[in-house]
Amino acid sequence: MASEAVGERRSASHRLADLFYGRRRLQAGTLLAGPVGWLVIGYLGSLALLLIAAFWSVDPLSGATVKSFTLENFESLVNEPVYRTIVWRTIRAALLVTLTDAIIAFPIAFYMAKLASRRGRALLVVGILLPLWSSYLVKVYAWRTLLSANGAIHWALSPIGLDTPGYGTTAVWLVFSYLWLPYMILPIYAGLERIPDSLISASEDLGASPFTTFRRVILPLSFPAVVAGSIFTFSLTLGDYITPRLVSNDQFIGNVIFSNIANNQPFAAALALVPIVVMIAYLMVARKLGAFEHV
Amino acid sequence: MRTQHANTARTAWLIVGGLLAVMLLFAGCGSSSDSNGGGEELKKLGQGEGSVDLISWAGYVEPEWTKPFEQKTGCKVSDKEAGTSDEMVELMKSGQYDGVSASGNATARLVAAGLVDPVNVSLVPNYKTVFSDLKNQPYNTFDGVNYGIPHGRGANLLMWNGNEVKPAPDSWNIMFDPKIAAKYKGKISAYDESSYIADAALYLKVHQPDLGIESPYELNEEQFNAAIELLKEQRKYVGEYWSEAAKQISAFASGDVTVGTTWQYQYFALKEEGVPVKASPASQGFLPKEGATGWSDTWMISSEAKHPNCMYEWMNWIIEPKVNAEVAEYFGEAPAQEKACEHTANPNFCSEYHAEEPAFWKRVYYWETPVADCGNGEEDCKDYNDWVKAWTSIKG
Numbered sequence: 001m002a003s004e005a006v007g008e009r010r011s012a013s014h015r016l017a018d019l020f021y022g023r024r025r026l027q028a029g030t031l032l033a034g035p036v037g038w039l040v041i042g043y044l045g046s047l048a049l050l051l052i053a054a055f056w057s058v059d060p061l062s063g064a065t066v067k068s069f070t071l072e073n074f075e076s077l078v079n080e081p082v083y084r085t086i087v088w089r090t091i092r093a094a095l096l097v098t099l100t101d102a103i104i105a106f107p108i109a110f111y112m113a114k115l116a117s118r119r120g121r122a123l124l125v126v127g128i129l130l131p132l133w134s135s136y137l138v139k140v141y142a143w144r145t146l147l148s149a150n151g152a153i154h155w156a157l158s159p160i161g162l163d164t165p166g167y168g169t170t171a172v173w174l175v176f177s178y179l180w181l182p183y184m185i186l187p188i189y190a191g192l193e194r195i196p197d198s199l200i201s202a203s204e205d206l207g208a209s210p211f212t213t214f215r216r217v218i219l220p221l222s223f224p225a226v227v228a229g230s231i232f233t234f235s236l237t238l239g240d241y242i243t244p245r246l247v248s249n250d251q252f253i254g255n256v257i258f259s260n261i262a263n264n265q266p267f268a269a270a271l272a273l274v275p276i277v278v279m280i281a282y283l284m285v286a287r288k289l290g291a292f293e294h295v
Numbered sequence: 296m297r298t299q300h301a302n303t304a305r306t307a308w309l310i311v312g313g314l315l316a317v318m319l320l321f322a323g324c325g326s327s328s329d330s331n332g333g334g335e336e337l338k339k340l341g342q343g344e345g346s347v348d349l350i351s352w353a354g355y356v357e358p359e360w361t362k363p364f365e366q367k368t369g370c371k372v373s374d375k376e377a378g379t380s381d382e383m384v385e386l387m388k389s390g391q392y393d394g395v396s397a398s399g400n401a402t403a404r405l406v407a408a409g410l411v412d413p414v415n416v417s418l419v420p421n422y423k424t425v426f427s428d429l430k431n432q433p434y435n436t437f438d439g440v441n442y443g444i445p446h447g448r449g450a451n452l453l454m455w456n457g458n459e460v461k462p463a464p465d466s467w468n469i470m471f472d473p474k475i476a477a478k479y480k481g482k483i484s485a486y487d488e489s490s491y492i493a494d495a496a497l498y499l500k501v502h503q504p505d506l507g508i509e510s511p512y513e514l515n516e517e518q519f520n521a522a523i524e525l526l527k528e529q530r531k532y533v534g535e536y537w538s539e540a541a542k543q544i545s546a547f548a549s550g551d552v553t554v555g556t557t558w559q560y561q562y563f564a565l566k567e568e569g570v571p572v573k574a575s576p577a578s579q580g581f582l583p584k585e586g587a588t589g590w591s592d593t594w595m596i597s598s599e600a601k602h603p604n605c606m607y608e609w610m611n612w613i614i615e616p617k618v619n620a621e622v623a624e625y626f627g628e629a630p631a632q633e634k635a636c637e638h639t640a641n642p643n644f645c646s647e648y649h650a651e652e653p654a655f656w657k658r659v660y661y662w663e664t665p666v667a668d669c670g671n672g673e674e675d676c677k678d679y680n681d682w683v684k685a686w687t688s689i690k691g
Contacts, residue, residue, distance in 0.1 A: 058680070064408055082688040141545070148549040166481075167535060167551070245487075249536055251690050259489070259687065262381030263404075264680055 047276075054270040058263070065266060073270035083256070087274055090252045093169075094237040097176040098184075098230045104177070105184040105229065110218075112185075113192035114200075128182045136179070140246050143175045147247060171247040176237050183232035191225020192218070227291035234282055238275045336413040336440075337596075337603055346371040347605035350386050350395040352592070353378075354560070354626045355446070360618045368612070370605035379488065379538070380662070387411070390599040393606040396446055398590045399434030400490055400662040404679070406437050411595040413440045418607050421614045424633045428653040434663055435593040443593035444610040447619070449628035449648075450582060450589035450659045451486075451494070454562055455554040456547065457571040465575070467583050469554055471498045471525060476532040484543055484555025485529065487536035489679070489686035490662055493588050494556060495522040495529070497660055501585040511588065511660050513669035519677045519685070526689045536690070540564075547572060559627035577647060586658035623648070 020027050054073055057066045077083050112124050131139065144167075146152050153164040165171055195218065203213040241254025253275055260268040286292070347370045349356055356374040365371055375392065377383045380401040387395055387410045397405060405411045416422045422430075422444060429435075429445040436442060455464060460479070468475050470483055485491060496511035499521055508518050534552045537543035540561050546552045547561070548570050557574075565572045575581050594610045596603065612618055616634035623630035624639055629650040636645035649655035669676035677685075 059407075076684075080684075080688070082691060085691060086687075144542075144545060145549070149551050150549055245538075246542060249530075249533065249690060251687065256687050259683060262379075262385045263683060 050269045050272055053266050054273055056266040056269075058266055073267045076267070077270055077274075083271075086251050086256055087253060089250060090238060090254075090275075091278060093172060093176065093252070094234045096173055097180065097237045098233040100173070100177045101181050101184040101233045102188075102226055102230060105181060105188050106226070109185050109188035109192055112189050113195075114197070128185050132182055137242070139179060140175060140243050143171070143178070144247055147171050147174075168248050169250055172244050172250060175243050175247055176233075176240070179243070180233040180236050183236065184226075184229040187225045187229040187232075188222060191222045191228070195221050224290040224293055227286045227289045231283065231286055231291065235275075235279055238278060336415040337418060337607060338415065340418050340607055341604045343368050343370045343605045343608060344602035345369060345605070346373065347394070347602045347609050348392045349374045349609070350377050350383055350392050352376070352396055352398075355396050355592075355622065357622075357625060359625070360612070360621055364609065364612045364618075368605065368608045370602065370608055372609070380490075384408070384410070387597060390597065392597055393600040393602045394594055394596045394609065396592050397443070397595050398592050398662050400664050402434050402442065402593055402595065403437070403664040403666065405595060406442055410598055411442055412598045412600070414443055414596055414610065416441050416444070419444055419611045419614075421611050421616070421632065424616075425614060425631050426633055426650070426653075428656060429591060429631050432591065432661075434591065434661060443595040444614060445631035446592040446594055446613060447623050447626070447628040447631050448589065448591040448656070448659070448661065449559060449626075450587040452557050452559065452562055452574045452581070452587070453554075453583050454547075454557040454565075454572050454574045456550070457573040459550075459553040463573060463576075464554070465579055465584055467494070467498050467585050467587075468502075470532075470556070471495065471502075471529055473528055473532070476529065479554055480532045481534040482551075482553040483529075483533045484546060484552040484557070485533050485536050486556050487538040487690075489682040490588070491556075492519075492522050492526065492682055492685065493660065493662070495525045497588060498585055499525060510663070510669075512663040512665050513676050514665070515675050516677070519681070523685050523689060530689060530691070544568075563627060580649065580655055580658075582658055586660065589659040589661055591661040620644075623650075 020030070053065070055069050055071070057068070057070045057072060058064070059066055108124070108128075112121050116124060147164050147167060148154070149164065149166060151164060157163055165174070199217055199221075200213060203217045204210075208216065239254060241252055241258055244250045244252045244255060253271060257268045257271045260271065349372065351374055353376050356372065356376075361372040361374075375386060377386060377395075380398050383395050383397055383401050384404050386392060387405060388408070395401075395405070395411075397411075402411075425445050429448070431441070435445065453464065453467060453469075455469075457463075459482070460469070469479065470476055470485065476483060486494070492514075493511040496508055496514055496518065499506055499518070500508040500511060503521065506518050506521055508514065514522060535542070535546050537546070537555075540558065543552075543555065543557060543561050544564050547555075547565050548568055562572060562574055575583055594613060596606045596610070600606050613622065614632045614635075616632050617638045619630045619632035620635035620638035620640075623635060624641065624644060627648075629648040630636065630639075630645070633651075636650060639645060641647075645651055665677055665679050665682050667674045667676050667678045
């Protein structure tokens, strides 16, 4: 009697379990429905909408979109030299920041992975992650204060005859390089840690100089990690518009999107496709360089 | 293994492709834009709905005058602050708000997009005593129909650091004339929005009368290009463009810039910080000799307002003499309500802010939305999109 009652009560969940039993496709499908649905509708869907909107135009006064096919957004994007200047400026900054971060991050990551004591490594990891705990805006405003004509950099450099670069392109480069450095260090650190010490010893035993060991053993093995890190630094710079706005008068792609979003969404959409295309190209190159192989 | 990979990739592409096809289908069938313009105004005031949702400039909706409003009408106020006119238009498109304190460079767009309804001013008793030079203006009345209740007005200021800039400037030429601006190269602070083109046009109106500029918001090709040239020239001397008040305050406080165009908000904030900033004195009417661009704000009611009765109560409340006085003094602008002048804490407030002098306001050019059809019948004026694009090219 008692066992029957329990069976009665549990029958609903039992039936559900029976439904799934042995049906792998159903199991996987139910499990993935949420995340995949989100990805398809929320993420790819909005991208597709963006792509379509780029071919629409706008009523000049009301700002209402006119949903008929036109190429005029792309025409003005290509024909007006100012947009080429801005796109090129943005890409150049992204490349420069990526290069800078790679050069700074590599030695730090190498020290963490191969040389530091366990304690030193822990301290360094915390030190690198610490800036990520504070708000992005706070960090940029802090740099604004540092870079000011009468700020700390001016104060520190003036005794040796140098001065703060002030607000401008150099400031943008400095601030971006600072902001995204952790995103470069961590992948390189992970990549370097995976290289067995024995390989380095073997290289030395076979008579390679430290430089040759670096060039022929360490760099090729860790290069995919550098490329993986560069995806972060490159894409984050490419998409940012607040830093250029706060420490310079330079316009990046994001700034122009921002100033068009309220009144001319189709044009903003056309502009937004530029970084997407650039990023796809970048990712394809990164794939060729092996960035996705062991990640 | 290889073939399985290829299969997965093909499936992924099929999903993406199918998705795109569906989206394109949606786009094709998308309803055409439904801008209609003339909605219906409210005929009779009814019972309040218990709450009202507003979009406002910072400092326009403060507990000092919303608390008594809630007690009196039972309409609970919730407010969303917007930073720019563009943001206000964007928020109104959501249809979740009952009303907005729109400046003149948003009002025409809101009306054209059908986002706001006409206002029946006979249901707003305090409207009778609003200054008559604020009624039936091109930025609040369209085709003879009232679309809002005036809130208050003010001029954009020329501000400078009293220790660095001597003698005190009395003209915008300190920012626009290359010979004078060169002295302050890298120390000039200019507003970072397309509406700043109007400031250049206003300067040209006075200094190059042969261009024939009447309103700095109604510019034909030649006038527009002259203003753009002037701004491109000015760019060489600009230290910083600002669009957040906080950014300009920090630049003036640190000494990175010493002269620029600003709002009352930044001026008072810097004074409070002890920065020796100055602005055109009362003896010059707070204005450089060319006059200035400025704003006259209007409370408008959404065409999708869920609480229209409470919104009408709000529009009447904000120009209640005592309340409008409080609002104007809090922000530092001239009140819209005649009778507010009897209630200001500073008895000279209205005369200091020229609230009662229509002649003064003739020299203040309120923000407007530039439109192609600017009243000369030729539709040859530059519209808002042209302004935005030109602004991008000025900054380069």
